[in-house]
Amino acid sequence: MKYHIVTYGCQMNKNDSRRIMHLFDLSGFVEASEEEADFIIVNACSVRGRVVDKIRGKINNIPKEKTLILTGCVLESDMKEMREKFDYILKIKNLHQWHKKIKQLKKITGGKDYFQIEAKREKPTAHVPVMTGCDNFCSYCAVPYVRGRERSRPAEEIISETSELVEKGFKEIWLLGQNVNSYNKGKKPDFPDLLEKVNNLKGDFWIRFTSSHPKDFSDKLIEKMKNCEKVTDYLNLPLQSGDDEMLKKMNRPYNIEQYRKIVDKIRKEIPGITLSTDIIVGFPGETKKAFLNTKKILKEIRFDMAYIARYSPRPETKATQMEDNITDKEKKERAKELTAVLKKTALEKNRSKLGKKVRFLAYDSGKKSTTGKTEGYKTIKVEGGLKEGEFYKAEVVEATSFGLKGKLIKND
Numbered sequence: 446m447k448y449h450i451v452t453y454g455c456q457m458n459k460n461d462s463r464r465i466m467h468l469f470d471l472s473g474f475v476e477a478s479e480e481e482a483d484f485i486i487v488n489a490c491s492v493r494g495r496v497v498d499k500i501r502g503k504i505n506n507i508p509k510e511k512t513l514i515l516t517g518c519v520l521e522s523d524m525k526e527m528r529e530k531f532d533y534i535l536k537i538k539n540l541h542q543w544h545k546k547i548k549q550l551k552k553i554t555g556g557k558d559y560f561q562i563e564a565k566r567e568k569p570t571a572h573v574p575v576m577t578g579c580d581n582f583c584s585y586c587a588v589p590y591v592r593g594r595e596r597s598r599p600a601e602e603i604i605s606e607t608s609e610l611v612e613k614g615f616k617e618i619w620l621l622g623q624n625v626n627s628y629n630k631g632k633k634p635d636f637p638d639l640l641e642k643v644n645n646l647k648g649d650f651w652i653r654f655t656s657s658h659p660k661d662f663s664d665k666l667i668e669k670m671k672n673c674e675k676v677t678d679y680l681n682l683p684l685q686s687g688d689d690e691m692l693k694k695m696n697r698p699y700n701i702e703q704y705r706k707i708v709d710k711i712r713k714e715i716p717g718i719t720l721s722t723d724i725i726v727g728f729p730g731e732t733k734k735a736f737l738n739t740k741k742i743l744k745e746i747r748f749d750m751a752y753i754a755r756y757s758p759r760p761e762t763k764a765t766q767m768e769d770n771i772t773d774k775e776k777k778e779r780a781k782e783l784t785a786v787l788k789k790t791a792l793e794k795n796r797s798k799l800g801k802k803v804r805f806l807a808y809d810s811g812k813k814s815t816t817g818k819t820e821g822y823k824t825i826k827v828e829g830g831l832k833e834g835e836f837y838k839a840e841v842v843e844a845t846s847f848g849l850k851g852k853l854i855k856n857d
């Protein structure tokens with residue numbers, strides 16, 4: 446029996462796909478192309494858009510004899526709409542019970558708990574979940590409804606899994622969770638303590654983490670990021686809006702001044718850190734003035750990267766009770782304006798790396814060139830083929846808004 450998995454959404458979903466793959470592999474199934482597979486699993490995401498819209502075209506082209514399974518961060522309302530199209534709809538939070546639920550797949554062995562189901566991984570990057578779910582209920586977000594409340598994973602389990610991964614040669618460890626900063630809800634070990642524990646593992650590897658919430662971003666975390674040499678100088682800190690009123694409506698309990706202070710502190714303690722953010726444009730009631738406040742803060746903070754999303758209502762969330770009063774045309778226009786700001790600041794940031802020596806991890810290597818990521822998570826391209834999954838050094842010789850070009854430094 447062969448299977449194929451199609452994944453939509455964030456890193457957490459991608460990691461879940463790897464867990465699903467591990468379950469199938471364990472049971473003797475073989476991963477295959479979409480055409481060859483007997484089972485097609487769609488791991489979808491309702492968080493940023495309607496599942497139905499995303500996958501309708503995709504599944505219409507799949508021959509009827511294949512068994513179709515839908516899972517992922519999918520809202521009840523989306524599931525209902527998809528019921529007829531799929532043979533099975535399975536909740537991702539019940540992944541450990543899949544083997545009981547699907548007769549045709551009864552050979553699949555399950556883990557005892559979500560966290561104990563391993564993920565199938567490809568070097569050099571491994572994602573390690575540290576918590577799942579979310580208690581924050583941002584008014585636009587479906588995660589608390591589809592993944593449930595926050596649940597932290599025991600630190601010993603995280604350390605032991607990471608240690609094994611490092612021994613196997615993984616060089617980039619992403620600690621994952623919807624809100625990693627509230628790991629263990631502040632009890633010992635909290636997230637900064639956890640970072641330190643992972644950092645203390647032997648080996649040459651990098652640590653990255655996502656997602657962070659500004660309300661839980663502590664001075665202690667900044668201190669650990671600064672002092673733990675394996676924690677990379679990269680941070681994604683979602684802002685969502687540059688307007689205090691909009692933040693209140695989004696149920697994001699911080700204001701612009703507090704966000705600014707975190708950025709100032711982090712840039713003071715870790716100069717040169719790569720800073721990225723997430724922004725939503727066209728949230729209900731976002732006036733022109735509120736939008737311009739976002740544009741202003743983007744110009745002021747000068748992010749290296751921003752993931753800009755146009756608001757779309759998610760059923761079951763609080764924001765659906767608000768009038769979605771910004772037209773699609775206006776949302777597109779606003780996103781375009783912010784992208785223009787971002788392109789300028791990203792170019793400026795990347796240019797500041799010119800002439801500097803950077804360490805990078807080789808991801809993809811061809812005969813003529815190799816692409817990788819720097820410690821600050823910038824894409825870098827160097828001439829020549831290199832061994833994938835190894836660290837190298839390069840001098841930055843060219844910069845665009847989207848990445849760097851480097852000259853390999855040999856024997857450094």
Ligand code: SF4
Pocket residue numbers: 579580581582583586587588589623624656658
């Ligand atoms: S913090 Fe907000 S945006 Fe992030 S997962 Fe939780 S509810 Fe969603």
